Amino acid sequence: MAEKPELRPYAREIVAIVREAVAEVNRLPLDEQKRLLREKYSWILEKLSKPKEQEKALPPLPGAEEGKVVTRFAPNPDFVIHLGNARPAILSYEYKVMYKGRMILRFEDTDPRTKTPLPEAYELIKEDLEWLGVRWDEEYIQSLRMPIYYQIIRELLEKGHAYVDDRPGEEFRKYRNSGKLSEYPPRLRTPEENLEMWDRMLEGRFAEGEAVVRIKTDPNHPDPSVRDWVAFRIVDTSRHPHPLVGDRYIVWPTYNFAAGVDDWLMGVTHILRAKEHMQNTTKQKYVYEYMGWKYPYVVHFGRLKLEGFIMSKSVLKQLLDQGISTGIDDPRFATIAGLRRRGITAEAIRKLILEVGTKYTDASISYANLAATNRVIVDSVARRIMAAIPPAPVVIEELPWEKRVFEIPYHPSGELGSRKITLEGPMTVVYVSQSDIKLMKRSSVIRLMEAFNIEVVDAKNDKIIARFHSLGLEEARRYRAPIIQWVPADAALHIELLVPEGLDLIQRRGVVEQAAAELKQGDIVQLVRIGFVRVDAVEIENGSARKVVMIFAHE
RNA sequence: GCCGCGGUAGUAUAGCCCGGCCAAGUAUGCGGGCCUCUCGAGCCCGUGACCCGGGUUCAAAUCCCGGCCGCGGCACCA
CATH class of the missing domain: 3.90.800.10 (Glutamyl-tRNA Synthetase; Domain 3)
Structure with missing residues (x-):
């Protein structure tokens, strides 16, 4: 009826007919309905079955013309930027790209007294933006203007x-x-x-x-x-x-004065900012009116909150001053640096921001949500590495070899290469997770992932004694053996896993396989059955790695 | 208190301007299944929402009024 307005006067009659028709169709058995559809109206079925996937796109910008859009991101360099700041930054960048325009980065540092700029923040903010994939075309500093x-x-x-x-x-x-x-x-x-x-x-x-x-x-x-x-x-x-x-x-x-003046002088056409600036538009418009300028289009959006995280700059500064945090990039912080340090990718942040879009209402995102987005991105590129945290030794006897090399792929897809783990016989010791000990007490046969099956002989004491059972995965399946990760005792590296939980940073110690020594700071890997982690540091002693520090990102 | 702005599933978002293709789409979460040498990923199925009350209309998530709830601003901060 939206398409054929000339029918509107007949709406009442048409509704009656439609009701009757619907009732008649509903009286037919479902199979009959389907049959009729296939025979006479197969085009409807086709239309219905068509997958309707569409890339989440940003809504169009009011009054935007390709090639003529100028956006800006205007942070105060009194601190580094956090997830909330990433919203205007990423949106400004995305719109600039969408309309093939320009983006301006402008440091608003006109309050030396109550918001004293941090000398290093100018650079740190730029680094964070670059890491986020935000590229700007011009750069200004207000205190220089x-x-x-x-x-x-x-x-x-x-x-x-x-x-x-x-x-x-x-x-x-x-x-x-x-x-x-x-x-x-x-x-x-x-x-x-x-x-x-x-x-x-x-x-x-x-x-x-x-x-x-x-x-x-x-x-x-x-x-x-x-x-x-x-x-x-x-x-x-x-x-x-x-x-x-x-x-x-x-x-x-x-x-209000500096930003208002600059937006005009820099040719900004579209301002994307949070709603706390709403009243500022009203104020600044007076200057525009007096100067005969045209006010840019403004898009105000709501706050973006990450549940369980402190976003307030002042509180973050306080924690920093009190020495409670490890720095601006503390993994408990929702600063861009903090999120990066705990293994959240720029791509995940970008996706999240685009998903949230420009809606006016506040958005409260849970970390689980951010983690889910991140997981999909990281899953296909993260090496799988085995660690036992905290570790428990298992003595394995009756190994039918003197020496055997296991080549284990870094990723189930096989696309990330592999490493070799050598085990000597007839007896060896491996570490497993302490939490898997109770598994061993329950099941007689256990499979050491990507290696072989063992049978528990004695689990009465702290030290588990087991013996070789079989090699193949098929046997493991037959015995419904749990598959667990393991670390050979003679080639184990110390690992310190930092788990951010609210305002706590829980320290967990364990062992990780030798392959971790080759990791570099910043690598995101998956500790099998523990979760995705980011390598924070590889501590070297006498030329070889002694300890690896990792930060837990998410499962 | 005064100004301004909002309320769609647990969360986030689409639709609202221009009422009917909406018995409301998507993502994530949750439940179940398949697959997999991980408690991860993938695939399939399911779950679940228009703040409330009136009004206009043949027809309201959409327009109007009232209520409730929430948010922002009320700086010689940005």
């Missing part, structure tokens, strides 16, 4: 759209909240007076807190915070030096 902001505000002061306010904040608020803002004395100053005061601000005649520059807005705007908002304030940089420009400037633009 101060003359530009000064120039624009001068113009606004000249035109009477801004004024210097040298009164205490309480007094301003008194006027603002009583609906008398239009009578606020500083607001009534002439442009000449304002320019003179502005120069005095620049000269350092006002101390911190003694003067600000306000943008004139609707003095009775329903949102009080919008009314004559602050564009510049004074920061005593002799006490709070800026890591990049030291004490060169004492008059600093606020976020």
Whole structure:
């Protein structure tokens, strides 16, 4: 009916007919229905059976034209970026690619006092972005653009759209909240007076807190915070030096001013940002109006929360300062560096961000969800390695060989090569997981994965005694033998597995097969029957590996 | 409190603008089966949602009103 509006007047009659038809069809037996469908309307079946897979695509950007889209990611370099920041970063990048446009990276470091930039954060953020696969075309740092902001505000002061306010904040608020803002004395100053005061601000005649520059807005705007908002304030940089420009400037633009001005000057067409910036759009639009600029399209989205993780920068900093964490890349953190360190891939993060998209409501993702996405990516490329954590020795007797070499593939697909494990006879010792001991007590026959079957002889004491049973997998199946991973005792490496759990970092010790010595930091492997882990460090002693430190990612 | 914005399965998301192809799709989770020398992966089957109440309409997840719940903002932070 959407397609044939001319039928609408007959809707009532048609509905009656349709009801009757449906009832009639429903009275037929299911088989009869199917038969009729096949005979007369096979095209419907075809349509139904067609697989409808479609790559999850981002919704189109309003007003976007190919080749003309400019997005930006504008982090504050007071800390590294976390999963929440990855959202605007990745979306800005994806849209830039989608529309073959440009992306700008802009460091917003205009508050040396309360959000003092971290000197190393500029580089660390770029490294994180690069790791995420985000590529930008231009790069700016706001603290290096101060003359530009000064120039624009001068113009606004000249035109009477801004004024210097040298009164205490309480007094301003008194006027603002009583609906008398239009009578606020500083607001009534002439442009000449304002320019003179502005120069005095620049000269350092006002101390911190003694003067600000306000943008004139609707003095009775329903949102009080919008009314004559602050564009510049004074920061005593002799006490709070800026890591990049030291004490060169004492008059600093606020976020709303600097970001608003830059978006225009840099040609940004589309701003993708979280909803806490909603009111900022309203504020910034005044500057745009006064300057005759066109405000970019804005897409606001909700917060992205990773359940069980701390996303707040200030809390993360606190944990860092208290020495509770191991660094900015602590695997318990949802910082990009932290997620990377515990074995989450950039591809998984990207997929997650695209899945969440640009929806306005908050999204709360569980780690299980992120892990599931990661698992699929990592599964086909992660080597399988055996470890016993914590280890329990098993003595195996009656081995029918003096020496036997087992070649074990690194991946069930056989595509990741293999390693060799040598076992001597007639007696040897292997480590198995302590948790598998109870398995051995229950089942008489056990298969050592990819090797041979053993039969438990004595399991009364801590030390399990077993003997060779058979070689083939078929026998193992016949005896319904559990298949477990194992590590030869004479070629075992120490392993320390760090398992992040909430705010705890649980340390588990065990042994891992010799093959782990060849791993490099950053490798993601699967410890068989334990889960996917990332190699954090391979500790070398006298030229050979002694211990491997791994961080648990997920099952 | 005041401004603004939202509510689709356990979670996330599609559909909402432009009412009917929606007895609501997809992913993940969960349950079951197959396969596999891992408790992983893969394949198959199943499970499960339109916040509530009114209204408009032949027809409402979609439009309107009210309620409830949630979120954001209310800085000389970004």
